[in-house]
Amino acid sequence: MKLRQALVAWAAASVVAASCVNSTPTLDPPFPTTSPASPTRPPARKLLSAAAVADAFVDAINRQDFVAAFTLLDASSRAELTDADELRSRYEAARAIALATRTATQLRGGLLYQDERAAATLVTRWESSLVGAFEVTSTLGLVFDPSAADWRARWTPDVIIPGLASGTLRMEREESTRGAIYAADGTPLATQREFLTIGVQRGAIAGPDEEQRLLDLLSQITRRAPEEIKAKYANQPKDWFSPIADVDEALIDEYYDQIKRFPAMSVRSRFQRHYPHPDLAPHVVGLVGFIPPESLAAYRARGFQGDEQIGLSGIEAAADALIGGAPGGVLKLFSGGYLTVLAERPAVQGRDVTLTISPALQLAAQRLLGERRGAVVVLRAEDSAVLAMASSPTFSQTNITDRAIREGALLNRATQGQYPPGSTFKMVTMAAGIGEGVTTPDEVFRDPGFWDGYGVAFRKTCWLRSGHGRISLQVGLTASCNVVFYEVGKRLQEKSAYVLSAYARKFGFGARTGIELPEAAGLVPDPDWKRQALGEAWTGGDTVNLAVGQGFMLVTPLQVAQMTAAIANGGLMRRPYLIASPRPKPSADPVARLPLPPATLEAIQRGMIGVTRDARFGTTTYRFAGFDYCFDAEGRVVPCHRMPAQSRASARRLIVAGKSGTAQAGGDAQPFAWFTAYAPADAPEIIVTALLENIGEGSSYAAPLVRQIIEAYYGLAISPTPRDRRANE
Template structure:
């Protein structure tokens, strides 16, 4: 039986099958080897650069080093904006699988809040993949200690020291300095458009307002980098290379901090604005908007509660009254109108008008009242300024007409931005009305009656405190324009020789160039008599001054009085009371300071506005407000 089965088995066929299978297996191995060789060639030769880079990206990390932001100083070298080192918690979200769980655990360890987590989730969109994203700012020593003890539980979370912008004088200079805050989507889009985005790698803040925004390119600096080798948990093993950053430029402002602080104290509790300028070169010595707010709240991102509190504050602390507040300039413009009227031949230095308490628009029953109901009698141009005679300027405005009036006032800077080194988007042009403006704004023709209130700085006319101060410097300099500016110079490090605005070319329009010298003197003399003349509207406030000055008051109506209505502040809601305005310069013969004062709903310009102006001039010229002013005078209504 066995032999029979052996005869059936075909050894030759089996051998042939084995050899065929062995050949197929061998060919398979050859094919696999060829595939392996091709793959190795592709990986090691053809795609070497690509995979080498990918490998190095995992092993070698380039850490951007943000530059230190330049320091901002006042004119005397007092630091106004500095950098402090603070410690913040940073996280690499792309490396953490259980991110939400770790964030929840950090709530108890470092007092992480839900608002901070929400801000982190929004902020991480602005960072490249696998980059560290700030999670919590300004850690306390206690929070740092608790995290260090538990750090082994959070491999991709670390503590880092960062430079933090700090404003040591808080509310005092907010509306001058502005502030830095987080780079948002609009900032990022602008930086990309301007091809500056590479300079902000590793930087989370950017200048948002004021000086911080206007001189951002100078203050920011140029980033550096650090090339390091890291392990699988992104911990630094060793440093391979480093390129240090170039620090931002330090800048010196024209601001006098002591004067700024003194004015801020004077305006405490008021809605007001003061601008002080050196008329010789346009340096802004002080620029105070009251009330103000603490810019430090915005550096790391203000909370919704704090921001809503600022927005809902009826006194509007976020509003920069010096360049955004627009007010009827009132009688402060009478010296400028007098120059226009004299130059146009509408009046002469000998012209005399009789004031019986009102001026009547020709061919109508419309009467425009003087602030002194029984009138001032016979008035020439000097007396019109000394006693601020409204009727004189009603008639002058009527004779000049809105075309010439608007043309001249534009030369003094009204209705135009001043050119100050703050973003033009922050500065209001205000309104110097004319025919075209009214047609465009109201689709109505200009009427004769529209011109009359413009003659006393009312009607459609509005101006900012900075515009009023600039106009005053033009008058002081007999028509020459000194552009207001805040930058005095920079401390040169890597931007070349540094920058200064004191050497800006000064301009003078052909129209103002045509003004006779004696007309400038008439206007200044009239302003001098406002303070020292027997009928001067501010003579009591400026009595017993050890130096000579000049000024002009203004009282701006917030709403129009009826024909026979008598103004009585006690019977009027506070927000409808008159604004108090005052412009002044000193010393009279050789001015070194020109100021404009606006106190919202402050009442009389001559007494209340004049009292603030007097104290400021005393402080600047004498070193303090050494001469006391009788407070009972402040309660009097002295007219304009």
């Protein structure tokens, strides 16, 4: 192939050039380096003046005061440069090529004299965004001007870098290749595809006639109009390669002889992000795109040109430094037939990343969530690894439509959506009430269907209008009895207006979980927040509202899943995570431990089991009707009725512990439906949390969805989505 042969020839030429890398160009010194046996030293007045001029010149260059530096030059140097702006441009041009973020020059040692000439040794430390820090040693000549009776600096470009006066400074970039993203089973979620791109370097176009011929040829190759082609490079920097179009190798071979006639036209290999399964976990995997304007300066400070693609969302963004790597380069000086490498730093290639996501479970969660607005989070109970995370509306990574953007499909509702938690917060209220000694799991409350703890004028009702009658705190959690938790909230308020908020924070609310994704922190209100945010005092009604997960409180579905995981696994608060590899060795210590004695934790767990099992009080037992599964002798989950009667009696059952929640959305909007659960209740394997926006009660809508996802996890038949709707919390 002509293109491949040309690349081989170019590589061979590079080897020849590299053979000169260790050679040093011969430079004419600014004065004789060998002094006579008895050198004539200038008078002391001239010695101090020469040193002062050298020192003043270095100081002016470091301050980038080129007007001051220009006034210190001798007549011949000033005549060559014409003015201070030209001196500035020489320094700035070298710094631009070297991608220097900072330079600092200092004098080293004393001056050397020969008659009325002197030389100062300069050491300049360069800091380059692409090749790092390096030093250059150069010489500043000085001459005594009899007409002015003073010393002046004699300047050439060699003062910047030796050999620059007769040479060319060039930075050769080495790009990094972006790493791939894989699911837990090795399914590729994001990879790099190689493309051939034909492009133009505007500064290499000889003139209008050549440009027209170049445009005509590019138009033939790309089937694009000349004016469209020109628009792609017209406003780009002269030395930039401006891509015009991706082309097939066969097409390049066909036009190769014509392409090589144009120095400004070249074909380069480039990589483009490819999503083999664009509908699989798009919110988790994320997207790449061009560097946003507000981030451009930061990326250029790291050596990027500015036209690269970086991660903009999901894991692509959160792990961009790991997946994307970093560019490298070699700063070379070609002078007098020699090549000198001034500095180099190899590119850091992007690393492949493997996620914890299970493709089968992920697809099931997405399918079961469907087009309903909301989110699903599935964690592995053992370590809080994310097995599935779905958000709806969703999008395809290869076809992001205007409609998807308008509907907020790019928002990951699992980590960035913020909602009142509703009754899922009652586990926190129960823990606070027991922990602060204002109630016990067995205390019996009376629920007539309403609560007048702050007087009849401030009456609050239970979701069950007829009331639950006499009911204990633990069963009150099972029944999600508002009256019980209003009363616990009032008692906590009497102890301290801050105490319930403090417990909420211990359960992980009001702070980001630390997952490798963009996420919201939510909001835990307290008296200080209300005073600062609203200019109002905190009241007992605020605490009572908070006790049932209403009011100002905001949480993310991931935070609710994290809380549920902590309750399920004995009170250990672990950070949810998505990147399985490469992964730092996890600490043996959990992120935190819930402030729950074993008895309190057990009472909460029993209350959650009752939610799906207690035929009288459980808010979702009607949604788990027929969910009757057992573990057989091999540990497989099977319908209990298929087991022999004798085995069935002693078999371990698959029991789900959960909590429903119905969070008021304000105004006439339908409430948010919550259900969070773990299973099996006796030895938790998975945590499932579902949130559906503006749809209705948690038991009616979110609980069946969680049941279906648990069924999918265990490979069971998926129960149909129920059609009946019942106000059951």
